[in-house]
Amino acid sequence: MSFDVGARLKALRALYGLSQRELAKRAGVTNSTISLIEQNRVSPSVASLKKVLDGLPIQLAEFFTMDLGQENKTFYGADEFAAFSFGDTIDFRMVGGSYADRKLHMMQETYHPGGDTGEPLLSYDGEEAGIVISGTIELTVGAESRQLSAGEGYYFSTAEPHRFRNTTDKPCVLISASTTTTFHKGQAASGQPLDTAEAPPAMTNQGDATP
Missing domain, CATH: 1.10.260.40 (lambda repressor-like DNA-binding domains)
Structure with missing residues (x-):
């Protein structure tokens, strides 16, 4: 759906x-x-x-997520995450997508080859930490840039301009947690300009459909 x-x-x-x-x-x-x-x-x-x-x-x-109609709860099955897809290059799975008054975003992020949060670089109040589960991701924070591979991680103030980009030919999966109350990640999805992208972003409650 x-x-x-x-x-x-x-x-x-x-x-x-x-x-x-x-x-x-x-x-x-x-x-x-x-x-x-x-x-x-x-x-x-x-x-x-x-x-x-x-x-x-x-x-x-x-x-x-405003119409998922789910009550706050403690445990979530694998099919109960809120799933966001932007084109065919970036996928997000969020734990407790409709949780009211959230103060944390816990995500599984998949960056397919070419997946890029883009320019301008992201910057907003909060902190973020993450661990790369598989593949390699290029993370730029301020003037620093590094290729992170499976088993490596990061922690930074999201007030610092930052960018995630997969420059390899294999998908990268990472787990992240951020304290921002607004979902900013992926502010520029696959690098496609507005007038050339082909398919609209999809969101599913995975208990209802497959993204």
Whole structure:
């Protein structure tokens, strides 16, 4: 079951009482950008979608999970994670995707070859730590950049500009935890510009469908 990004954006825009023109102005994008997204004629990168949502404003995680209808709970089966896919290059699985008033994001992240959080580099309040489970990821934090392989990890202040990129020909899987209350990871998904991406981002509750 693919998540209908266009229908959700249109419904939220109506809920906030905004025209396409008003939302575009608040988000700093063109009217046509809003129109094309709502018609599902383009797939926005994570960065592009977040920029639009900032005009409402609403958090990216809330955009995808606000209607899961799940109560807070302690334990989650493998099929109960919230799953986010951006194109065919970056996949996220979040523990407790609909948990109210969350203060932590615990993620399994898969960066397929070419997967890239992109430019501009991410920067927001919080801290993040992670361990590479398989494959290799290039992590840039500030002026430092390093290739991390399976068994290696990282810890940094997310206020430092940072970027994750898979420059290899094999997938990379890592487990991360961040203290930010907003889902920022992957703000620029596969490096595809807004007007050339092909498939809209998908979100599933894995108990209902396969991403």
